[in-house]
Every structure is written in C-alpha cells, then in structure tokens.
Amino acid sequence: MPDSSHQASYVIEKFFEKTPIEEFMDTEFTFDEGEKVPSSIFFGPKCLSSKLYQLSPTEELTLAKMLVRVGPFMVKYLSNVANKFSEENYGSVDRVYVVCKDDKIISESVQLWMIQNYSIKEVIEIEGADHMPMFSAPQDLSDALTHIARIHA
Template sequence: MEISSSSSKKHFILVHGLCHGAWCWYRVVAALRAAGHRTTALDMAASGAHPARVDEVGTFEEYSRPLLDAVAAAAPGERLVLVGHSHGGLSVALTMERFPDKVAAAVFVAAAMPCVGKHMGVPTEEFMRRTAPEGLLMDCEMVAINNSQGSGVAINLGPTFLAQKYYQQSPAEDLALAKMLVRPGNQFMDDPVMKDESLLTNDNYGSVKKVYVIAKADSSSPEEMQRWMVAMSPGTDVEEIAGADHAVMNSKPRELCDILIKIANKYE
C-alpha cells in the first residue's frame, strides 16, 4: 500500500510486526497523507497481502526483502524515515546496516531494537526470558513448518492474546480486523543473520539516528522491557505515548503521527 505526494519532502516507510501486514497502518497512513507526507506501508514476505506462504520464506533476509528493495530503490539524495513496529524493528535494523546513507532516522515503535555488538536475536530472547513464565502467549499456537533451511516453527496469534495483550486499548473495529487478517509469522530465531554478533556495526547501523517510541500501556512488551532496549543503545532518543497498547498505530494514531512528523522535521 503506497500513498504518495509529489510535493512532499518526507518519505515514511512503515514496517509491521509479526503476523501483521501493511493493513495495520491504515490510520497512520491516512493521517500522514493528510499532513502532506509521502508514506509507504509495506508487506514483508508472507505477510499481509504478500503472495508467499510462511513456509516458502527461508531466511530473515528473504522476509525483509520488500523493505530492503524499497530502500535500495529510493532516489539518490532521498532520505527516508523508517518506522518499525514490534518485530518489524529487526527488519529496520538490517536495512539501516545495509543503507545507512539513505536513512535520516529510524523510529522503533514498541519494537525490537537490537544494539551494536550483540546479535539481532537478543531482544526476542530477552522478551521470551522475561515473559514466558507468565504464560504471555496465552492462546497463540506454534505451527511446525519446513522451508529451504529445514524445519522450523511459526506462530499464530490467538484471538484472546490479541484482545488482552495487543489491542486492549484499541477500537473494537481494529481488533476485529486483526483477527481476520493476521497470518502465521516466523521469528527466524535460528537464522544466521539473527545469530551474527558482528552484523550491526557502529559505522553503519550505529551512525543512523534512532528514536524509540514507548507504548506505556503495552501489555505485550511492558515498558520495562522497552526501556531495557533503549538502555542497550546509548544516544537513542525517547518519546512516550500514554495509554498506548502494543498496537500503537491503532490505539493512539494521532499521537504517533505527531511524533513521526516531529522526528521527520528534526532529522533532515
């Protein structure tokens, strides 16, 4: 889903979280467009309306390919604002490492934000370490898959989990939409890209300005977990949204848009 304005100087690229798709950004896309900004919401591979099945995407790089290709295709001199939500923060991080000169700023919205010197799977591992004993995943289902890298596991987000841990502050219509449109998602925790401690470098990933948007009412990734990631990457700016659940783009779309526009105006 791409909505553009030829007169706009800003180009936001929005990346969804696990099991979601470009559709989840519809409120933010409309608001940014109304403010005159070019906005592209992408489906990662096997997500949203992307035609691939989850077991046809063998690697995290293949999963992130729609974002990598979109940034690679940006016009010379065009500086982008990448916005990653939840698991989408890892695709944004990979893209920052590959194309640091094309990214004016990266915004992590209640997102997995890795740090230089540690592998990209660390935020997900820490999340699972902190929350697994509490039964956070509730009625989510683990689904065995086989792809070009061998056997693996995908996750289906359950309706109770979506209602109580993800969308609990969002409009009922957005929860209903999510229940109809979420697809199985692969976290790629065994992917070599996720395990490479030398992947993210100071010269590339570390050179791009990072802003973390804390969702203060997030029941999926609590504020303490979000601040832990910020502390791991000194120099990261922080914005906070009170009353935002994990689906920040649905529970607090206006507040999120205001922050995104402020960031775009600050980092030319």
C-alpha cells in the first residue's frame, strides 16, 4: 500500500529490503544493472505452491502454474512518477487493509509495516488466507469486501 509522502516505488523497495531473495525459492528475477530491486519476476512452481497458493484448491494452483508469466516491477517507472499519489487525491480516499494471515510471500510483519506506514481507516484480518484469498478464503474475502463497500463507500 503506497503512501502520499514517498515515491510510488517506496513500498516495493522497502519490501525487498525486508525480504531476502531466498524467500522466493525457485523464482527467477531480472535486475537492471546496479539495481537492488528486480525489474521483473517469474514465480517458480515451488514458490507458487508453498508461498502463494499453499492453502488454495489444487485446481487453482495447477491453473496458476500453467498461466504464470514474467511480471514487471516497474520500480524505475514508479520512482520517476512525481507525486503520483498526492494527499489531495489518493490521500482523500479511505483505506482499508485486508491482512491475509497465512500469506507467506508478503509476511505479516511486512503487511503490518505497510499498515503503520500510512493512515488506515480499518484493518480486516482473514484467517486461513494465503496470498490468493479469492481462492483460499473466498467467502471471507467476499464478506470483507461487502463490509468495506457498506461502511466506506
């Protein structure tokens, strides 16, 4: 969750400072010359099954393995965006953070850091949710989104 007082790339950069690259197991990264944060990521099957979809139905994991593609981080682009997330616009929107309690790719400590980094109106925790709560805890996610729409819309 970005904030309005840092560059848009700040959260991604801090995430990689707090998360050792070994945590990503068989994931492949591309780094631009001299950069500490990857420019792209390709999740490996071990990482998908034990860090992102470990509580999701096996059908969803199988589909994820078939559809996985290289994804950009766009850190350079985000670091050059001048005040993209302004307090007048981005800051005027209520933020609710949904903590996926069993997310093993974005640890709970990193999620809590993001919550503390910027003003949050509400924090909702979903027990038994991996990184893909729409698969691992779909009813709980639906209930959370319905609650958010009722209270904060």
